[in-house]
Amino acid sequence: MIINPQIFNNKIIIGSLAVALIVIGALGYTSYYNAKESNAFLEQEKHLVQSELSEMISSYNAIDVSNESIGKQLEETKYKIIKILDSVKQTDLNFSEISKYKAQIKVLKKENLLLLSMVDSLESENAELKLVTDSIVANLDETKGVANTLQTKNKTLSKRNINLKEDLEIAKQFKIINIVAEGVKRVSSSNKVIDTKKAIKTNQFQVCFTLLKNELLAKGDKSLYIQVLDSKMNVIADKGTVNFGNTSLIYSDVETVAYNNKDLEVCALIEKGTETLVKGTYFISIFHQGNKLGRTTIELK
Template sequence: MIVNPQEFNYRVTIGILVVAIVAFAAYGFTSYSTLKSDKDFLVQEKRHLHNELSEIINRFDALNSENLSLKSQLDSTSYKVRVTNFAINKLEANAVFNKVAQNELKFLKVQKRSLENREDSLIKASKQIEEEKQEVIKQLSFEKAEKRHALLEKMELKKKVDKASLISANSFKAIAFKINSSDKTTQTFKAKDAEHIELCFVIAENLIAPQGTKNLYIQIIDPENNIVADKGAVNFGDESLIFSESRKVNYSNEVLDVCLTIPGDEAFKSGNYYINVFENNRHLGGTELELN
């Protein structure tokens, strides 16, 4: 069998070219599949990381703190999250830059984890500050209520002390009498015979009342609502008191008997006479006298 060398070489060359083309095509297909897979992975990772950072941004926007230092940290970290998210959006997943993109994505993932840790720390700090704030508000409210209660108790005690320190009077008794020719007094129940009214009463013992001079005023109202033996009026601020007689007594915290005689300035009328006793403008008590 005769073989043409030129034809043989040609066939060998063709075979080699076919094998090379097939190998190159297989390599190209494999490289394309690998690149496409890497690109899909990068796109998926980019989308996933973008979503996670968007959630972090939303959580930061929801955080609110009145603490200036913490607020500054929140704003700074929130800014870093937004910058990182922007970098992810700009990240290209082209086949030419897959290696660079993968490295950049790894860096962004690390930065994202750091931001998440920072977020957890800031959230805990924010919650702690809010709890401390509420505790302070609660404590202040409690102290305010305690002070108010103590003030009310003090005011109530002062009222009781003030009231207890006032003098009081009792055992009021009034009689009408006339003076006969021998200067003897004779009690009478007849208006036509009456010339004077005598009033007696007792100022009670009070150990906490202030000692000293007490100004007493006697007011006698006749059956026609006129003041008997009108001595004029004494003023106490916006109030005035018309009185029939006045007396200054020296009080020393002990029982004090007081008697006064009020002469009629005109003939007594038949009927009821109302007799009141005042310390300044404060009513101590009184009694009633009936004349026929």
Template sequence: MESITNKKSNNSGLKAIIAILALLLLGSLWYVYKIKNDSKTVENVLISEKDAVLKDLMIQKDSLNAAISSNTTLSEELIAERDKIQQLMADVEKSKGDVASMSKFKTEAATLRSNVAVLMKQVDGLKRENAKLTVQRDSTAVVLGEARKYTDTLVDQNFKMANTIEKGSKLSVLNLQSSAVKQKGSGKQVSTDKASRADVLKISFMIAENQIAKSGDKTYYVQVIDSKSNVLGDKKTEMFGEKSLTYSFVTSVKYENKTVKVEKDLPVTDIQSGSYFVNIFDKAELVSKTSFTLK
């Protein structure tokens, strides 16, 4: 009798073990299914993000191609930005679409989109300026025609024409950019946004093409001011009539009526964090300005 009781007890224990193992198996199968399902969901999201990035880059590329075809004076900058977009598109196409890569690509795409927006704004500005110059030239032609008909107004018309030409011949300073770098012993410069690391400030700007301006050497005075209103660099003062200008450095360029880029490095030491302001002067006239911040 006792043997029968033990046998029944053993059978009950075995059934309990089998039940537990069955539950564990079912749990394992459910977990594998969930992991697989979650992985598929993530994969679909990454594919969607990849397609969105490529679509965004294609839109920016098309905008640049349209601007390049208009033959503005910013063609070199537009082409350079388009090449960056094409390279990024190639990198996205080749990528496996992992989370880290897509995050990096989205950040780079956003930066390029911002750069393209700035360039397109400049292109629109140049188109408006060219349209104004065209109107001015047409107006000048009309004035000259009237001057031939009415000799009693010749002096007044010539005076107006001279003023129009003088305004149209003024040079435009565009795309003023400034940044801080760390100069390494090898001569390589590494960009930085930290004041403690910066030992060179890079300043660059473009003088726009103007066929009616006088060619020759052009001199610009560059003024860099820190957040405490201190002028960096040479700190020399020049008088222009009754006006004085304290500047950081002077740069000269040979202008031949074509777009020309001006670049200059300003060595600095022990500069502090804060906002920095860069002003470009043609004698005493402020022609361009920008600012940047160092941590």
């Protein structure tokens, strides 16, 4: 049998084209499927972020506190969450933005735990005071002849005791003045601090203040915690969390000072670590035993 070479070559070409079309089709389908899977995953992550933010907002709406300061903090945190939720809803997210929002949620959860612990502490104190008051009223009711007199005296004494206790606790707290903070570029070999106003050149924060004497406090070493926050309320140079009873604090530095019942000048240098600083407002606060002694701000360009 005689085979026409031209026909044989055409069959080979047609066969090769068919295989190529099948391979291209398979690659196209795979790319389409992967893109579809990626978009579905991003949509799912976006939905989860929105759900988590919505739940946090609902939890804040359910809280009712009479303390004006804590109530204001709750409203400020809730407003930040609402802004983030609005941004998530209006943005087509990619993997980088999903990670950014998750990091912000993590910080907000820390704030949430701190605020809720403060609310729980207030509710616990109110419950204890209610139990004491109920017990007093019950006992007074058993002796009606002197109930009104005893009740009046007891309320007066209770109020005085509470006031004295509050005054004593306030009196036993440290007080600070002359808080000054600045960005530091470097410290020279002669220990001279070279300051800077630029965020990109800031490697440290220097915080100085005067710790006033308080004769109600015992002499000895005292731990002062310093917290540095950026404009988004992220803690700079996070050194960990310290607990004070039912409250906790994420701090940037701790300074141990030798207190001797005299005014004491304190200066601390806080390394920014691997943080990338951006221009904006930075908030520096000083704490002792969970009490905020003072706060200042600096602007970095």
